[in-house]
Amino acid sequence: MDSLTIVAPMTPMGVSAVAALRVSGTHVRDVVRRLFGARAAENLVPRMANLGTARDPQTGKVLDSLLYIYFEAPNSYTGEDVLEVYPHGNPLIVRDLLQAIRSIEGVRLAEPGEYTRRAFLNGKMDLTQAESVADVIHSANRAELENAHRLLSGALSKKIATLTALVKDISARLELDVDFAEEEADPDFSGWKQKFENIRESIKGILNSFRGKANLSRLPLAVLYGAPNAGKSSLVNALLGEDRVLVSNVPGTTRDFVEVRLFLDGGEIRLIDTAGIADKATDELDALSMKKSREILDEADMKILVVDGNNSAGNKEGVILSEAQAESKDLKPDFVVVSKSDLAANVIARSEATKQSLDTSHLNVSSKTGEGLDDLKKVMNAILFKKSENAEDLWITSEREKSCLEEALAGVDRVLDLLEKNPAVELLAFEMQLVRRALQSITGEISSEDILQSIFAGFCIGK
Template sequence: MEKQTIVAPMTPNGVSAVAAIRVSGPQVKSVVKTLFGEKAVAGLKSHMAKLGTAKWPASVEGGCRTGAVIDSLLYLYFEGPNSYTGEDVLELYPHGNPLIVRDLLQACRMVEGVRLAEPGEYTRRAFLNGKMDLTQAESVADVIHSANRSELENAHRLLGGALSKKVSALTEQVKDISARMELDVDFAEEEADPDYAGWETRFVAIRQSVQGILDSFRGKAEVGRLPLVVLYGAPNAGKSSLVNALLGEDRILVSDIAGTTRDFVEVRLFLDGGEIRLVDTAGLAEKAADALDALSMEKSRQILAEADMKILLVDGTTSVILNPEGVKDPVGMNVHPDLVLQTKADLSRDVALNSVQGQLAISSKTGAGLAELKSALNARLFKNRENSEDLWITSEREKACLEEALAGIDRVLLQLRSNPAVELLAFEMQIVRRALQSITGEISSEDVLQSIFAGFCIGK
């Protein structure tokens, strides 16, 4: 059955230098003809970029825009099956004006048989056309949404087929044992009892492999959570100035008047290892000045309790801290800082940069110590994995399939140790095999596919 041709933007809505639109399906050449003319179709070569001027096609109403220029843009044609979806694909790269993107989408849809793509439909077609298996298809979303480098590297390993190879190897082992079992079922009356001892050893090894993959599971909430870093200290210690210096822009109001920050302010900061949540809290003192000040301090205490890393800022012009253990607790709740920063190093002659472990001297004005601070944050929050080849799974669907396979293996082992019937063993092995095949999509249902791809972006 011939599929409809689909079109959708690959880039988010908004103004940018360049946008991207993808068209996939049997009517791709008709779209090229409609936008760029007959000569453009004659000159199409797969995987070769072309510069063209897209114009409005003749509309059924004969509108005044017919023949008007939409945009001068770069376009790429990929002849199926050598494309992302396995079909003929056209990618358009116009200027990133939302009006241009909208007009191109409308012009493409004027070609008969072309419609807007549904969420995840491009990747779904790639799966159905054999360009990737289901574990790789699911990892596409992880590649897009990874919040740090270790997650991104893991997503790339999944997309590259690392998990698929492991599961396929296990599936082949199960298929081999299952085939031998079913053969024994067919000839059960003609031959002696099979050698169960040899089977048990192989099942134990398969179980360990399945359990190892299952143990690597990390839920979406755990993987997608950004590390939380909280800055705290006395009023006018330089917390807001530090946030602005780290961001490279005046994001937070700064004043010489103590207590300018009344509520905690959260920003996002990109480090080499990934993105973090950085929180600037209201100044803390032993006693609140008023009811509003007391409320601000209470909020600061609450966010400190959630922090992955607590950083105490001390005004370096008024006091020099020798070590974090000796810091006077300004919170009144025995909070131990993970790092102490002596601020305003440009105004203090007594501060020596990086002189004490667990302590840094910084200057938000000159930038002194900021690179060392970022390095310390990165090392603490994004620890390097000891084995870069390790991977973990994040899909609840894959986890459920592995659990089903593991339960089946356990039933097989239990039967093997209690004088089993070959027929029952063969039946359980079919369950294990189907569970493993479901992980990669070798066996799948329409409901499963709909559930997976419905959560994807429109253009992916």
Template sequence: MDSQTIVAPMTPAGVSAVAAIRVSGSKVRDVIRLLFGESAIKNLKAREARLATARDYRTIVNGDRKTAQVIDSLLYIFFEGPNSYTGEDVLELYPHGNPIIVRELIQVIKSVECVRLAEPGEYTRRAFLNGRMDLVQAESVADVIHSANRDELKNAHRLLGGALSKKVKTLTEQVMDISARLELDVDFAEEEADPDYSTWGTKIEAIRESVQSILKSFKEKANVSRLPLAVLYGAPNAGKSSLVNALLGEDRILVSDIPGTTRDFVEVRLFLDGGEIRLIDTAGIADKASDALDALSMEKSKEILAEADMKILVVDGNNVIARNDSGACREQSVAEAIQPDLVVISKSDLRASQQDGNLHISSKTGDGLAELRQKMNAALFKKMENSEDLWITSEREKNCLEDALAGIDRTLSLIRTNPAVELIAFEMQLVRRSLQSITGEISSEDVLQKIFAGFCIGK
């Protein structure tokens, strides 16, 4: 393992109330001494938050430490290895979130011999190499950070907590037990009677079912992390843009009484209880285009609607003219060929409410907005089947499971043909290695490099 000490900010670049910097390695105490003086080392206690003034003691004038340049007044916490995130001595600094302060602190820390800037994912990589977590848990750290919805976040926490690791460890132990018995039969083949293949087959079949069950839970990360798309559409001046602004709680989109103000679709991000979604405000769809640009805008709106997970028809409450058999209101200027998932009647503050089965809202007063958010959340974040169980999103883990499954199938095929025990024992060794590769008991430098290269610096 790299013997150098590493430093990096844990918070994104930019201005904030508080920033965070992490230092990990054997030079942590030297860093504390440089920033806070010798007295800080003498009184150093693990896991104790301390308020102190960080100074650049390289700027001392005439040997007077009081002349050292003040960097910031901040909190710091020392974690003594191996009881830390990385398993090494760790220092966490919490200065004010001024980029100048963060940059200056890192520069001073890097001036200590054998201290360098951390590479992406290097803290978590060191945690894995030092036995603080296995490879499944290490991969799930990135999932926790980048989860796009609540279900995905819960699953990432289950993986980080070791739920999958425990399943794989149990399977590995079962395979190792069978392998040990097989190899024992190999060693004493001349002294024992023919092996009882039926007993082995039953146990291996049970392992196969468990591996296949985990493999079936695989979901592509791109699909799981994809933000659901809700699209508002309707006639010009139906109140779509006002509704977007009301849902966001800010004036994000230009609103006007002039029909056709929105000529192109506008996409924003909206947080619901289940997670973040993409919300699109489309150009109004009229029965007849006023010009070529208007026709192009309406065509673009229809294309966006084809991609939507939820189509919300916004109808101007002042222009509702009829009710069909199902109770849904229609508006003359809206293309009836587009089937909505939800009909919203806007501008309820300008007219008497009606019991027509539709959702009446007012972007001005906020009436109906909470119910709209609830309906959107229920439609876009449907409760997943077997939500108490977990799923995997790592292609690497999927490939390892497929290799294990293929090895098990070869083993079962060999058992049916009554072969030499040595062949079965060899196949089971391959199965064990595939399972151990999932948790990182067996791993190559190339695999580790690929996994942690996708992490952010500071994690």
């Protein structure tokens, strides 16, 4: 890390009411002086919001009237002097302000993740906490976000610190035995096996909580399906609160699936409106549409059967699906929605066989009046975002942390094997050194430049 002061936007490009830029380093006071004048730099008070007119240091041109806050080292995010600037969210203003700050001697554009990297190097957080910053930003649902906050607050760090302290204590005793091996009798290892097994179980417990980011980043998928003209597209529009899908009274309007994003209390999901599934295809295109609908249902985390509640009980085609379709495994729903509840009594006509194969909960819904929409969202949220039995559980998402834990676990396994076959104190001490270093690498107590580069390269520039 060089000694230059860094600057970068903290907010994404685009028009907004307010934008934000962060400056961090030894030249922060000089930045304030060049932008707002000597008096502003002399009267800086930490953590006080100031209103000022920012001018270009080269031309004196007014850039914007804005708020700025100064954070004095070490009481800042990075542990350095920090200036946060809040201009109006016009991209032209943000660009000009960024260029003006970069033109000041000793200031450069920040690299991806450099603010958090400086925070780690200055002791404001350990490496597990630094990695969790990205999880806080990119969490796709509430459970992931809560887990990321637990990691950021140091919940994992405390577990690793407890383990590391125990391993350090054992290592110190082993190394002491190595130093005085010629002066004393063979060490007594009775009772040590249980200690190592306890350490092993603790490491396995953390390791087993690993959840890959690839799986976590996948949004849950809910699929609406049913007979043509059952009201699927209207239901999608009603759930979104806007007309996103073409709706028509003509059956078969939806020929291809339509995917949208829907926000529930637990997080964002993918919601798909499929082409209607009938007993027989009307043409080749209709057959292809139904085939695609079945393929999408195979991927669904939640299958929602939409039934036309306005159909009469005497309809020979059946209100839901035919018995053959209902008995098909890929068409068995997780939940049934009876649509158009504002138009009919919503009597679901089924044969006895259909009743048995579709024995599941159902809900009356009206896309026109909004009846049942909130209840449907609650049902979807409960199924797609199942709560953990223990709200305090945490999981790790970092492949690097997983690799370190696997290395530590392998070391403990070798120690247990040595205790059984060859309890030489020198070998035990060496293996425990490896275990200790693996655990210390998790929190960054031991780290290399290559590891830090790979971690922070995936961060956004403003973080």
